[in-house]
Amino acid sequence: MTGPERIEAGVRLRRVPRQARSRQKLAQVLAAADRLLAADGVEALTTTRVAAEAGVSVGALYQYLPDRDAITEALGEVYLARLEDLMTSFAERAAEETWADPVGLLVDAFAGLYRAEPGFRALWFGRGLTDGTREADLAHKRVMATGVHRILVAQRLLRDDYEAAVACRTAFLAADAVIQEAFRRDGSPELLEPVKTMLRAYLGQQPRP
Numbered sequence: 001m002t003g004p005e006r007i008e009a010g011v012r013l014r015r016v017p018r019q020a021r022s023r024q025k026l027a028q029v030l031a032a033a034d035r036l037l038a039a040d041g042v043e044a045l046t047t048t049r050v051a052a053e054a055g056v057s058v059g060a061l062y063q064y065l066p067d068r069d070a071i072t073e074a075l076g077e078v079y080l081a082r083l084e085d086l087m088t089s090f091a092e093r094a095a096e097e098t099w100a101d102p103v104g105l106l107v108d109a110f111a112g113l114y115r116a117e118p119g120f121r122a123l124w125f126g127r128g129l130t131d132g133t134r135e136a137d138l139a140h141k142r143v144m145a146t147g148v149h150r151i152l153v154a155q156r157l158l159r160d161d162y163e164a165a166v167a168c169r170t171a172f173l174a175a176d177a178v179i180q181e182a183f184r185r186d187g188s189p190e191l192l193e194p195v196k197t198m199l200r201a202y203l204g205q206q207p208r209p
Contacts, residue, residue, distance in 0.1 A: 028055070029050060033075055036053055041122050042123065047065070047066075068128075080136060083140070084144065094151040103200050141173065145165075174202075178191050
């Protein structure tokens, strides 16, 4: 579930859009908010600016997103959904393919998404996170760690048991912290190769020949 459908499940929408036209308008508003966030940071996410950027009235925006917190939480859900959808796609592929270096593949893929999403970086590395966004992020981390475990089990590199699941959660949390550090302002992309080495060692994996 992505986009507006995902948002409706966990964000403070004043009114849930039912018709296709209304759902498209909400998507239009969120796309505009994403552009403003990427360009000017969280401070730009006033209802007035978002409505103007989206080409809708402030009243139309208020129907769904009543304030800045609601806008940032909705965007947070969108960004987290993209990460989870990417993990799901890899888990599905892992059941059908054999990868030479699953750790390297996953780190590169998620680093690429961070690189491609300036709005996501602006939100996560700025001061706009709400309690709701932080709570959603905790749930998101559990989903992602489960995805890592599914992938490594499918690749026949780990057992499908509790101990392996804990190892995957630990590995994901470590990798997530390093990847975020690599993409902060004036970050350190050179951290990506060392984190791959660290994760392979921790998980007892080596690239296949």
